[in-house]
Amino acid sequence: TKDSRTFGRTNVYLNGERNSVRTEETNLGNLTADANLAAARRVDPSVVISLKNGGGIREAIGAVIGAGGNDPTAGQKIPPVANPSANKQAGQISQLDIENSLRFNNQLTLITLTAQQLQQVIEHGVADSAPGRTPGRFPQVGGMAFSFDPTRPAGSRVLSIAVKDANGNTTDTIVQNGQLVGNANRTFRVVTLNFLAGGGDGYPFPNFPALNRVETGIGEQQALQDFLTANFATNPYNVADVG
Numbered sequence: 001t002k003d004s005r006t007f008g009r010t011n012v013y014l015n016g017e018r019n020s021v022r023t024e025e026t027n028l029g030n031l032t033a034d035a036n037l038a039a040a041r042r043v044d045p046s047v048v049i050s051l052k053n054g055g056g057i058r059e060a061i062g063a064v065i066g067a068g069g070n071d072p073t074a075g076q077k078i079p080p081v082a083n084p085s086a087n088k089q090a091g092q093i094s095q096l097d098i099e100n101s102l103r104f105n106n107q108l109t110l111i112t113l114t115a116q117q118l119q120q121v122i123e124h125g126v127a128d129s130a131p132g133r134t135p136g137r138f139p140q141v142g143g144m145a146f147s148f149d150p151t152r153p154a155g156s157r158v159l160s161i162a163v164k165d166a167n168g169n170t171t172d173t174i175v176q177n178g179q180l181v182g183n184a185n186r187t188f189r190v191v192t193l194n195f196l197a198g199g200g201d202g203y204p205f206p207n208f209p210a211l212n213r214v215e216t217g218i219g220e221q222q223a224l225q226d227f228l229t230a231n232f233a234t235n236p237y238n239v240a241d242v243g
Helices: 025-042 093-099 113-125 220-231
Strands: 007-008 047-053 063-065 076-078 092-093 107-114 139-142 144-148 158-164 170-176 187-193 216-220
Touching: 007 093, 007 220, 025 047, 025 076, 025 107, 025 139, 025 187, 025 216, 025 220, 047 113, 047 144, 063 220, 092 093, 093 220, 107 113, 107 144, 107 220, 113 170, 113 187, 139 144, 187 216
Parallel strands: 047 187
Antiparallel strands: 007 092, 047 139, 063 076, 107 187, 107 216, 144 158, 158 170
16 A cells, blocks of 8 residues: 555666765755755755764665576665555655655754854764774755764864755855864754654754744655655656765
8 A cells, every 4th residue: 555655756776785985975965955955945044064864774776686696686776666466666665765765754844053153063973983994973964065084083174064945056065175164153943853853863952042843743764755746746756875
């Protein structure tokens, strides 16, 4: 029954694998972070940034095919497969797919962060990144881009943070060359998960005063369903994951 309820389509495998979403940006990390941003903006149009933890993504959306051995297609990653008994076509994303991936269905929480606090939050997100490590805190983001160097000491790894508009244009530079830029106290409205806002994965949100916290009552699963329906019902999602 759950596989028969579909929300949009994808032409590509949506990477939610543990070794990926906890170490780097992935297409599924982007998709669900952007979905959270879109849902939050319907509640508060001033929200510009979305931040969630990679550890909240529990499964890819798609399939791995091939029988192994001498099969040349072994290990090929493809979009969701058809399920004729549920009247589901290949590439359609179902309620079951979404529930498998966003298993905790965390609720979306709105908060306000200063530029300096946002820098601290991203530093925390990458502080445990190292070869062989898969920290659940690793950030998947929307409305912003950041870069970091995992070989630098924890707390000073973030090299850049930029706020981005819907077209990918930079609207504000927060960190450049590892240094905070501009007024450290300027603020940004952010959507995150209630789990993180409460200090989950060690995030420092509870240590910050005056967050102006608002609970939206919207779950991540609903946010992704709505986003897929609004944007990829006719033209499938087509951004392939890269290494």
